[in-house]
Amino acid sequence: MLAVFDGGDGPYVYVAGTFTAAGGQAANRIARWSMEPRSPCPADLTGPSFDSIPDGILNHADLNFYIALWLAEDPAADISGPGGDGSPDGLVTIHDLVYYVDLWLVGCPSS
Numbered sequence: 001m002l003a004v005f006d007g008g009d010g011p012y013v014y015v016a017g018t019f020t021a022a023g024g025q026a027a028n029r030i031a032r033w034s035m036e037p038r039s040p041c042p043a044d045l046t047g048p049s050f051d052s053i054p055d056g057i058l059n060h061a062d063l064n065f066y067i068a069l070w071l072a073e074d075p076a077a078d079i080s081g082p083g084g085d086g087s088p089d090g091l092v093t094i095h096d097l098v099y100y101v102d103l104w105l106v107g108c109p110s111s
Contacts, residue, residue, distance in 0.1 A: 012032045013032070014030065014031070014032050015030070015031050015032075016029060016030045017029060019031075040054065041054070041056075041058055041107075041108030042103055043058055043062055043066075043100065043103040043104045043106075043107070043108065044056060044057070044058050044062055044108060045062045045065045045066055046061055046062055046065040047061065048061055050064075050065055052065070058104065058107055058108050062104065063101075063104050066097075066100045066104070067097075070092060070096060070097050070100070073092045074092070075092070077092045077096055077097075077100075078090060078091060078092050078096055079096050079099055079100060080095050080096050080098075080099035080100075081095060082095050084098070084099055086099065
C-alpha cells in the first residue's frame, strides 16, 4: 500500500507491506519518507551504464567513472585545487583524485 498524507507538518509518503527494513532503518511493515528532495551526493557521478547520470547509489561504478575522467584529464575531473577545499583550479592533478577518493570513502549522507 502506498499513500501520501499531510498531517500539518508537510507531506509524507507512507508505505505498508511485508518488510522489516526501509532505507537502512528498521521498519515494522510501515515506513514514512519526507517529500523533501534529497541533497545530491557529490560523489554519486553515474549509474551502472556509465552514462554520467547519478543514480542515487554510491558504488564502484562512481569510483571507476571518476578515475576514467581523471586519467583522460577531462575538465570534469577538476574538482579541487592544492588546498583540498573543493574549489576547482583549472588543472586536473593528484589533488583532484585525492579529493574525490575522500568524498567516495566518506559516502553520501542518508536522508
